[in-house]
Amino acid sequence: MKCTPLFAVLLLAAAAPAFADTCESSFQKKGNPFKGTNFTASVSHPGLTVPSAIGQMRVIAKNANMDVIDEDAASGSMLIEEPQTGLHKNLPLIVSAFNEGGTGTVALLLKVNPGAIPSTEGVKKAMCDLLTQVKPGKAGEQLAAATPKASVVNTTAREFGSRLRSQHKDNPGAMEARYQGKEYAITGRVITVFKDGNGYNTGFDVGGNPSGGIDFDSVAISCRFAPSQTAYAMALRPKENVTLKGVIDHYDQNNRVMWLRDCKGN
Template identity: 35%
Template sequence: MRSRMRGVAGQPPARRIAIFGKLVMLGCLSLPVAAQAGPCEDGFKVAGNALSGPRFTATLTVSDLTPDSAVNQMRVLAPSEKLDVLTMDAVNGNMLMELPQSTTHRAIPFVFTATREGSGSRVELLAKFNKGSIVGEKAYRRDMCALLSRLRGGKAGIAVAKAPVAPSRPVKFDALALSQRLAAEARDKPAAIPLRYADKSFTISGKFDYAIQDGAEYRVAFDIPDPGKLLFTPGPGAAQFKVDIHCMMAKDQTAYALSLQNGERIRLTGKFLEYRHSRTTLYLDACRPEKS
């Protein structure tokens, strides 16, 4: 995708949604559509600016489509576009999606809504960019409208809405890198962390700190140094605290947990359990060791 996002105020250059745009175009080659993107592109709206944060809105009317079907179709389509579904209310026709944070940009939210209009529905996709972002409008207009044009009405749409969503593979992270990422997210919007990572699995590599019994299971903690003790300390714009990462071990992993020694390199895979902001700690569940 030709579009670029240029960072300002010290932000690095970024291609904010290049992968998203590419996948949307590929998807349009393989799936029949219920409506053309022309009316959507003609009505594409741009609001805000680099100081306040740009806002792009794409809208389309699809015949014989209900809000419930529209939201459930988007639930199926979103993972293929690298968009995470944070919340959805199919009955009332709304959904919050997010393009995950990367090394070049923070998470980008996309608000999807569907409203009854005649015998069909009016669907809307709103992209909300961070303050300080300069965004190329042309490519976003094309790609956001292309995504909306994949929604279908009637029986074809119902079939898509009922399709299962393939489970995602565990995301691999270095413990320190994940801690710093979570700290940045916790500083900006801690309430979004449980929504962002619910149902996600992680494979985390790092140093073992300690193991302790927690109910009927054992909890293993990664050794994550305080920001002030790092060789390269975080800059003034970064979070000045750490997020600890704890793994609740699977019930058959007690012997493994008790055999670990301080400073030993470990790699554990587990599923998101909860984030406690009062303790700035991420908890994973049913963790198991991975072979090096």
């Protein structure tokens, strides 16, 4: 995520309490539920480099099942996101890192929309749970180079379809970065099986418009089968209820299709 000089200044200004003794003492809340609320927190370590800080936050975020939307280690910026749940939409957090006089600082900025009233103590704990994992020196370099823990996301086709529908309306450009490379196990009714070149794919029934009528805003979910699954794919029946496990490949914004690859049946 490229930062203009002005935006970088704003990030540093938001992280002004960076040199406080602890993450908890750096925590600040500004604004109100009527205009929107900003939360900031940060940690600092002598010897912490900017690339190490950003690399560590990537691993820390993914280990916490958060999504890394964009990052730029050179400029010390990153956008991570708490995935959408039944209780809230996606919660984006801006990560900024900088080094002054040999001391590195990494900060988080969470912007909450007007009307939302989050728990201040809950936000502080969540932000500091992430930031206190950042380490200086060799320990930090090892963490930055670590492979994040892979976890399979279990969901239903209708639940996932409803979430994608909402997110496409909000910002379709962010959807591929949000999901690409994640492994999903999706349960639902398949529509039919199509032969595509030398392979096969199928689509899930994601349900209709919640208000009735034709759903022009729906997002389809399509699964391209792994080569070893040809027999399984050809034996599928329309409207059969299955669980397919695959990896998010890409999002077709124009046709509103989320594609998974290497899908395998249960």
